[in-house]
Amino acid sequence: MSSLGNFVKRLRDIMRNDAGINGDAQRIEQIAWLLFLKVYDTKEEDWEFDDDAYESIIPEDCRWRNWAVDDGKGTALTGDDLLDFVNNTLFPTLKGIQVSKTTPINKAIVKTTFEDTNNYMKDGVLLRQVVNVIDELDLTNYEESHAFGDIYESILKELQSAGSAGEFYTPRAVTDFMAQMIKPVIGEKMADFACGTGGFIISWLKALESQKKTVEDRAAFDTSVYGIEKKQFPYMLCVTNLLLHDIDTPRVYHDNSLLKDVLDYTEDDQFDVVLMNPPYGGSEKTEVKNHFPSDLASSETADLFMSVIMYRLKQNGRAAVILPDGFLFGTDNAKVAIKKKLMSEFNLHTVIRMPHSVFAPYTSITTNILFFDRTGSTKETWFYRLDMPDGYKNFSKTKPMKLEHFAPAVEWWSDRQEITIDGFDKAKKYTVEELAERSYNIDLCGFPHEEEEILPPRELIQQYQEKRASLNADIDRILEQITGILGISDMEDLT
Template identity: 75%
Template sequence: MANISNFVKRIRDIMRNDAGINGDAQRIEQMSWMLFLKVYDTKEADWEFAEEDYKSIIPDNCKWSSWAHEEKAGDGMTGDTLLDFVNNTLFPTLKKLEVTPETPVKKAIVKTVFEDANNYMKDGVLLRQVLCVIDELDLGDYEESHAFGDIYESILKELQSAGSSGEFYTPRAVTEFMAERIAPKLGETVADFACGTGGFLTSWLKQLEDKTNSAEDVLKYSSSIYGIEKKPFPYTLCITNMLLHGIDVPRIYHDNSLQYDVLNYTDDDRFDVILMNLPYGGNEKSDIKSHFPSDLASSETADLFMSVIMYRLKKNGRAAVIIPDGFLFGTDNAKVAIKKKLLTEFNLHTVIRMPSSVFAPYTSITTNILFFNRPKEQGTADNPATKETWFYRLDMPEGYKHFSKTKPMKIEHFEEARIWWENRHEIEEDGFPKAKKYTNKELTDLGYNIDLCGYPHEEEEILAPKDLIARYEEKRASLNAEIDSVLADITRILGE
């Protein structure tokens, strides 16, 4: 147990001496495939014990216990011999594993994990040292495995400061608050269609842990999650995360959620709960937009994911999603159509406005949490499902100017919002609304610009160039839409 506390530091110190590792992102990526094989090896030992006819998909010579494990110090492969094995036997073998539609998920994930994995290390002696540190973990021991789950969380947290990899990590304070408000029930299914490293799914599982009191409960617990991740690196981290949380058959798929026609989804494709941080800032090509009805076919990634969520949420289902400010204030045609659908067919009951630095240093774009559900009977224009929507502004905690790597957001920073949630009332501070209820008609009359209860006293934002361009493009699209609307009105009046 003593070695677990400085696990990450020991590996970082070794890898810093290897010429092949360039920065934190590559270090974590290198660590991820090795940790996966170590965790998978432990799981396979359990499966072999429980299933008399279990046969591994991994050839014997490529199993962690065959090549990475040392029976006694110094008896394992090292140096050029180890590098040659990893580069010319291990990786080619695992990348070419035979997988068919009949292959069980818990076996197929091995090939999927290694399809895009890389070995960056160039020093076989240093590689052996890293393997020895990882192999010290006794994941068969419940307490040590549980403790390592916390260490793994710290590894994922480092993604926030590892360049662009931070986009795959949502601060745990946020995922825990959202999962807590959603209030999971055993027997329900949850989905995240851009699951990154699996933060929302683990927060969901954490909420369910204390409710599993029987073998039947455990089965419901382990079959409750579903995730899709487009990029290979976070996919590997997510699979490992799920295995560490006792999910033997993780329904996590390496795929793109936007490449399927939303009108083709059936009840079998829908979920009780959807928890997500919507990818944003990207622009999708026309072939992706063709999978959506023309009025919802935005070029903005976050908008398209909102449509996917609405088409994949079950009746009586609940959703909590993170979305950037641009969605709230945007009045271009696609955003208006999406918000109109949301406020008509769904019940958008709560919007939590979050401070701008929640996702620092990855992005300084301000984000919001939308909480909504899909009623049993679909709302209509004459009888919209959303009757009223509460907006609540979560201010920076006292003593904080910005959140940062050394002063991250914590779950207790949501305490004020938790208290308000249970006893909703309007709040005004310095003449500006902090919490306020708006009717469906008021939101409609605003032209679906629902940028409400914002931050009136916030200092001028200094955005990174990428964020600044994204914000400018959103504002320009909204302004163009407003100009087009005015010109259309003038043309109609002149025509009359």
């Protein structure tokens, strides 16, 4: 292919003429399922080469090589014939594939990838053009395949401006930093229980790459990752991402991590490392909260994922988790219970306060990275504020956060010192007793007010609601202390 960098633009230009495609989100989903089939067919060529007895789970007429490849002889399906095949043969066949518990992962992923996938295009001639562009990719060529990994990354970045799909993409600089600081070791198992497009998994593999020395190391590397993703589209992107990175048996499952009783988890369900950015801002139904102990049963999605992480982290395991400011300052009953459990059973050693707009344009809510391990209870916690780099007022699509922007935090990490700038704490250590005295409001070393950004109305309302819940919890706690001191057993005694 002459210009990989032009790949997405070419596809976009074709699809803009199709009446069935409505906006970037549908364009990207259309590209994604076609790419999956192209990548999967390339992987099947490898598996067939390695194993003469290999049999595809996809029926012959539905394999990419037998319907998508245009040999230039004028026999390739196009127009209404192609549309009819895709809508009435390909999709029903792939959705109807029978799998069982014994079906190998690399085969079962075909069915789960297509369960809720759609063909949006209505013009069969344009669809043929799109298929041809994708088929030009030579994924058997190492250099081109490696270069396409970067193109695929650019497709994932497009999710940030493709409506609600943006929630699935964590900037690569952030996932790389977290994987780097967690220090992967060959043989460890890493998990992400809301893995989206697989950013944390890829960063983990990248950080682990240099440790592959032997055949045994390669086997351990290939089986070192585990992911769960609730939504169909990011799940499909994640599986394709892993296949592109030569993980032949992606242990990624289309499921909901919040729909299992956390008390039922055993050591077999636990992992050495957890890296993730839990969904936040969502509110879960009562039936979801029923899977958690009553004191931990928050209605906030990120809180529930924190509980899942704590129950699924191995003894001596390590975790790095992104959480919004609301988790830090929240003092409602559930958040306090979660933070108490975190600090009494885990060692919360570091909190990195990230600058605003890291996740722009999807959200402007300020986020934080919590680093903790299961080596004992927390004795002290360091807080470090990562300021906006020089020359940046905001991060944006054209000026995204880069790994180098974490350099001050990396330098500070290995030689921790308390830092105060213009009267504001930038880095400071607190004992667990000091944090408990604050009712576990750990909103510390935050950003000076002049750096705060005006949030969009929906996010502003959400933040005010979180602060109100936290304030109400503080008031209730203080009233309880006062009535206890006065010996008043019932609030009615005050009237």
